[in-house]
Amino acid sequence: MASKNSRRRPSSAPNLTMPSEVSERIDEELKREAALLREQKRKEIQVLLLGQAESGKSTLQKQFQLLYAQQSLESERPSWRPAVYFNIIKAVRMILSELEYEFSARTEGNPYTTDEVVAEINRLRSALLPLVAIEDSLASEINGGVSIPGGRSGAFVRSGWQNLRPDNGQSVSEPRGFVKLPETANIAAKAISRSTVDITALWQHRTVQRFIEDKTIRLDESAAFFLTHVDRISEPGYLPTTDDILRVRLRTLGVIEHNFAVATGGKAYNWRLFDVGGARGQRQAWVPYFDDAVSIIFLAPISAFDQYLEEDAKVNRIDDSLQLFTMICQNKIFKDVHLVLMLNKTDLLKKKLAAGIRIRKYITSYSDRPNTYEAAASYFRSHFVHSHRKHSDANRSLYYHFTSMLDVKATQKIIVDVGESILQKHIKRVGLI
Numbered sequence: 001m002a003s004k005n006s007r008r009r010p011s012s013a014p015n016l017t018m019p020s021e022v023s024e025r026i027d028e029e030l031k032r033e034a035a036l037l038r039e040q041k042r043k044e045i046q047v048l049l050l051g052q053a054e055s056g057k058s059t060l061q062k063q064f065q066l067l068y069a070q071q072s073l074e075s076e077r078p079s080w081r082p083a084v085y086f087n088i089i090k091a092v093r094m095i096l097s098e099l100e101y102e103f104s105a106r107t108e109g110n111p112y113t114t115d116e117v118v119a120e121i122n123r124l125r126s127a128l129l130p131l132v133a134i135e136d137s138l139a140s141e142i143n144g145g146v147s148i149p150g151g152r153s154g155a156f157v158r159s160g161w162q163n164l165r166p167d168n169g170q171s172v173s174e175p176r177g178f179v180k181l182p183e184t185a186n187i188a189a190k191a192i193s194r195s196t197v198d199i200t201a202l203w204q205h206r207t208v209q210r211f212i213e214d215k216t217i218r219l220d221e222s223a224a225f226f227l228t229h230v231d232r233i234s235e236p237g238y239l240p241t242t243d244d245i246l247r248v249r250l251r252t253l254g255v256i257e258h259n260f261a262v263a264t265g266g267k268a269y270n271w272r273l274f275d276v277g278g279a280r281g282q283r284q285a286w287v288p289y290f291d292d293a294v295s296i297i298f299l300a301p302i303s304a305f306d307q308y309l310e311e312d313a314k315v316n317r318i319d320d321s322l323q324l325f326t327m328i329c330q331n332k333i334f335k336d337v338h339l340v341l342m343l344n345k346t347d348l349l350k351k352k353l354a355a356g357i358r359i360r361k362y363i364t365s366y367s368d369r370p371n372t373y374e375a376a377a378s379y380f381r382s383h384f385v386h387s388h389r390k391h392s393d394a395n396r397s398l399y400y401h402f403t404s405m406l407d408v409k410a411t412q413k414i415i416v417d418v419g420e421s422i423l424q425k426h427i428k429r430v431g432l433i
């Protein structure tokens with residue numbers, strides 16, 4: 001009996017029945033495409049690097065690059081020069097503006113803000129003014145002319161930023177490995193070379209050192225390193241060392257994908273690492289990348305107990321990190337994700353504790369626990385582990401590591417270990433496709 005539908009079809013309607021060999025060919029093609037896609041998925045390992053701003057995500061990505069794509073790091077090395085100059089200029093500007101503020105409210109009898117000190121600093125300020133004036137245009141050159149929504153200033157990186165150099169040609173008279181600097185970076189290089197003595201005098205000034213010690217002046221974490229190495233950096237043929245590259249601070253904007261070909265057990269895998277901007281305003285950009293991730297590496301800087309968010313000065317950075325981690329543990333979309341926690345910046349934590357900074361002053365619940373690295377590391381770890389236990393799917397394990405992202409040897413060992421466990425998870429997962 002004819003169906004209702006076929007009765008309704010007008011007699012002029014085309015006959016959609018295909019010859020069987022055509023339909024078989026299409027079936028074959030579809031199968032081939034599906035098999036190709038499956039094969040591609042089998043080879044592709046997607047990993048998200050998550051964590052608040054300055055937690056060390058981009059530094060971990062650089063360590064992956066150093067381990068699995070040394071060649072590409074070599075070719076990018078010259079691109080980091082403007083960023084190193086930017087880090088130096090920003091630090092000088094921050095020191096000078098903090099000093100200006102402190103001097104405007106100075107009190108009688110303070111040996112660090114006497115008339116003589118003010119006169120010395122003012123002389124340095126005048127000498128360094130042309131250098132500081134370059135900061136914004138250098139940031140804009142590094143950013144490729146794009147500014148951060150919301151008007152926040154500074155330099156950041158986004159996808160493909162290394163190729164934004166307007167001129168990376170090499171002339172025959174220049175030494176091998178030398179790459180022409182973009183215009184403003186070139187001006188910055190010359191200004192730094194001319195100002196090396198004044199930068200060092202400012203940096204080593206007893207008032208500056210004292211204000212840094214008592215946190216009147218707060219600088220980016222790598223500022224001290226670059227200011228101490230300004231002589232080396234101001235040399236004409238300067239090329240950033242690996243240590244310089246690991247220390248450079250540039251904010252990540254949006255999500256940047258990095259690909260690494262890694263051979264394991266005779267098989268080639270394509271690791272797709274997604275490095276995200278960690279500031280609060282950036283976090284909504286993470287969402288589209290959640291679905292296909294086999295693993296999340298979450299970075300929590302445990303040295304940040306005495307620091308507050310740049311986005312919200314009332315929020316302690318460890319609190320923010322823990323809240324963010326809790327949200328990730330709770331999110332059902334991640335219930336089958338391989339979760340790795342890197343309790344990062346342990347070198348800085350040790351340094352702060354050795355300098356006598358007391359955790360209890362910033363985190364009252366730390367109470368009268370010893371102010372030692374072992375006690376602090378275990379305390380912070382237990383908070384993250386507890387949050388995971390409380391909010392995660394019961395079947396999901398948490399793999400954690402204490403890390404210092406500037407230590408190449410130790411970090412690479414961790415990357416290999418973590419990589420193996422992520423690969424196991426991946427194989428388990430694709431086995432089900």
Ligand SMILES: Nc1nc2c(ncn2[C@@H]2O[C@H](COP(=O)(O)OP(=O)(O)OP(=O)(O)O)[C@@H](O)[C@H]2O)c(=O)[nH]1
Nearest residue numbers: 053054055056057058059247249252278345404405
């Ligand atoms: N001392 C020390 N510094 C670190 C460590 N990890 C990262 N840093 C430094 O901390 C700064 C911030 O690191 P990034 O990797 O840029 O931070 P991020 O998480 O990518 O930050 P956003 O891109 O803003 O989200 C850089 O200057 C790094 O050199 C660490 O373990 N120890």
Ligand SMILES: [Mg+2]
Nearest residue numbers: 057058251252
């Ligand atoms: Mg980053």
